[in-house]
Amino acid sequence: MRLKKISLASFRNLQKVELEPGARFNILYGNNGQGKTNLIEAIYLLGTLKSFRLAKNSELMTWGTPFALVKGMVEHEGVDREIALVVEREGKRVRVDQKTIARPADFFGSLNVVVFSPDEMAMAKGGPDVRRRYLDRAVFSGDAAYLGFFHDYSRVLKNRNALLKKDDNDGLDVWSEKLAEAGTRLIARRIGFLREIEGLLREFYRSISGNGEDVGIAYRPHLLDRERLPAEGTTLLLEGLARTAAEERRTGATAVGPHRDDVEFILNGRALKQYASQGQQRSFILALKMAEIEYLRRKFDSPPILLLDDMTSELDRERNRNLMEFLKQKEIQVFITTTSLQNLRLDGIDNHRTFLVSDGEVSQQR
Amino acid sequence: MVHNSRSLTKLVGELKKLPGVGEKTALRLAFHLMKSPANVSALAESLLEVRARVRFCSTCFGITENDPCSICTGDRDSSAICVVEESQDLLAIERSGAFHGRYHVLQGALSPLNGVTPAQLRISELMRRIEAGGVREVVLATNFSVEGEATALYLTKLLKPLGIRVTRLAHGIPLGGDLEYIDAATVQRAMEGRSEL
Numbered sequence: 001m002r003l004k005k006i007s008l009a010s011f012r013n014l015q016k017v018e019l020e021p022g023a024r025f026n027i028l029y030g031n032n033g034q035g036k037t038n039l040i041e042a043i044y045l046l047g048t049l050k051s052f053r054l055a056k057n058s059e060l061m062t063w064g065t066p067f068a069l070v071k072g073m074v075e076h077e078g079v080d081r082e083i084a085l086v087v088e089r090e091g092k093r094v095r096v097d098q099k100t101i102a103r104p105a106d107f108f109g110s111l112n113v114v115v116f117s118p119d120e121m122a123m124a125k126g127g128p129d130v131r132r133r134y135l136d137r138a139v140f141s142g143d144a145a146y147l148g149f150f151h152d153y154s155r156v157l158k159n160r161n162a163l164l165k166k167d168d169n170d171g172l173d174v175w176s177e178k179l180a181e182a183g184t185r186l187i188a189r190r191i192g193f194l195r196e197i198e199g200l201l202r203e204f205y206r207s208i209s210g211n212g213e214d215v216g217i218a219y220r221p222h223l224l225d226r227e228r229l230p231a232e233g234t235t236l237l238l239e240g241l242a243r244t245a246a247e248e249r250r251t252g253a254t255a256v257g258p259h260r261d262d263v264e265f266i267l268n269g270r271a272l273k274q275y276a277s278q279g280q281q282r283s284f285i286l287a288l289k290m291a292e293i294e295y296l297r298r299k300f301d302s303p304p305i306l307l308l309d310d311m312t313s314e315l316d317r318e319r320n321r322n323l324m325e326f327l328k329q330k331e332i333q334v335f336i337t338t339t340s341l342q343n344l345r346l347d348g349i350d351n352h353r354t355f356l357v358s359d360g361e362v363s364q365q366r
Numbered sequence: 367m368v369h370n371s372r373s374l375t376k377l378v379g380e381l382k383k384l385p386g387v388g389e390k391t392a393l394r395l396a397f398h399l400m401k402s403p404a405n406v407s408a409l410a411e412s413l414l415e416v417r418a419r420v421r422f423c424s425t426c427f428g429i430t431e432n433d434p435c436s437i438c439t440g441d442r443d444s445s446a447i448c449v450v451e452e453s454q455d456l457l458a459i460e461r462s463g464a465f466h467g468r469y470h471v472l473q474g475a476l477s478p479l480n481g482v483t484p485a486q487l488r489i490s491e492l493m494r495r496i497e498a499g500g501v502r503e504v505v506l507a508t509n510f511s512v513e514g515e516a517t518a519l520y521l522t523k524l525l526k527p528l529g530i531r532v533t534r535l536a537h538g539i540p541l542g543g544d545l546e547y548i549d550a551a552t553v554q555r556a557m558e559g560r561s562e563l
Contacts, residue, residue, distance in 0.1 A: 103549060105549045105550060105551070106549070108550075143550070144549070144550040144551075145549070145550035145551040145553070145554045147551075148549070148550075148551035149551060152512055155479075155512040155513075156512050156516075158479050159476075159477060159478045159479045159512070159513070159516070160478070162478035162479045163478035163483075166478065166483070168483060168485070170483055170484050170485070171476055171478075171483065171484055171516070171520050173523070174476070174516050174519045174520045174523065175478070175516060177519060178512070178515065178516050178519065182512075
């Protein structure tokens with residue numbers, strides 16, 4: 001997959017921007033606050049319809065304008081498609097080749113993007129919610145049905161929580177069963193995804209660390225026996241809900257389920273969070289992102305686009321070289337933001353385009 | 367706000383309350399009505415007439431002009447009751463001609479989020495009909511939404527112990543539907559619910 005053209009209108013501080021990225025490395029440089037990450041965000045939005053900064057629609061528009069427009073020409077398997085996204089206060093509208101897309105699922109796979117930013121580097125140390133969000137996003141990127149199941153689960157959860165807060169709990173058993181059923185659907189897909197990428201993760205980590213260290217990634221359900229998941233998911237969730245009934249009455253919130261689960265990063269059989277050095281943690285996350293890219297490449301028979309936001313300070317020389325080598329080998333189109341061209345290590349990378357981002361204007365440098 | 371006419375502004379405001387009607391449609395309807403006075407009186411009369419004559423059947427809680435309704439009093443199979451959320455659902459099943467029993471309209475679906483608990487639905491009335499005897503099967507035809515599914519499960523738990531047959535409408539790929547056009551979630555659910563031939 002490759003983005004051949006992108007144009008923006010009144011998108012955050014980018015009033016009117018048009019650029020033709022190169023097939024491989026695209027470097028967006030400029031001082032902080034000039035609009036580099038906004039440009040990356042627009043590309044991400046074009047692929048996922050969501051902001052990786054979790055921004056509201058109104059925040060995506062230039063102050064005082066009624067809408068923002070992002071348009072891109074995407075090449076996939078030799079065919080060019082035009083994706084046009086209009087962001088308005090009330091919602092987003094997408095057209096692919098001038099045809100309106102009614103359901104998000106129909107849009108699935110039009111432009112696959114993977115973002116890698118310091119926020120994700122922090123994933124190893126952060127709370128479970130950060131890793132859960134990452135996991136859900138990654139599972140959805142390869143499985144169009146996941147979004148619908150996710151919404152169903154959220155709806156059951158909200159209903160159940162609303163009921164827990166009432167004095168009359170009539171029907172709670174029904175919502176528990178529905179929660180267990182919808183929850184198992186999510187858990188099964190999350191575990192399936194982790195199993196698929198674990199092998200890739202291990203392989204990439206070895207190539208980065210260059211030693212015999214072994215890594216793993218495992219689903220860590222909250223208060224449930226992970227060995228019996230996902231096969232006995234429904235039973236386990238129902239048992240878990242029964243065990244936590246007293247706590248639930250007190251807090252008015254569902255105590256077990258995929259909304260409380262976590263993902264464990266493992267190094268040599270131990271938790272990465274407690275036992276790994278900063279360097280090992282960075283290598284792990286880097287290998288995880290590589291695994292995610294490779295997973296999508298196999299799934300869609302074409303590599304996703306990688307957005308590297310402000311990563312120059314996060315990766316040292318050796319890890320940077322590793323990543324660049326990987327991206328070169330897999331023929332991946334990359335967008336890199338940086339404040340300084342000197343800090344960017346482009347050893348052996350000849351095929352790149354450079355764009356200066358300054359005060360909301362983007363210009364290609366020759 | 368319609369320039370120079372408070373009554374027209376009010377009409378547009380009332381029309382806008384209707385489902386699926388926004389500002390533009392409301393204006394278009396209002397202007398259309400103004401141009402055809404004969405239609406206006408006919409429309410106003412039928413609105414008032416519906417208001418005066420249509421009520422809920424005291425047995426099945428579907429809409430009717432005669433209480434009990436013709437389905438409840440007719441010679442239909444009284445051993446089967448089809449449970450639906452709203453009267454519109456009843457009409458949809460009637461149009462299909464696939465069901466020859468009687469109905470029960472719950473007037474909603476369980477949704478604690480929107481404050482709808484079992485007490486707000488016509489569930490106790492359904493149970494009384496079944497206690498009166500003669501019902502052998504209850505067909506659950508609530509919607510396939512999160513709330514409709516929960517309602518069906520709630521009713522199943524009440525009805526099963528009574529020893530009656532409880533069935534649920536099948537769901538999955540629509541008839542004449544091309545698989546390639548069906549969304550992935552529906553296909554995955556249909557695969558889960560596949561049946562042996």
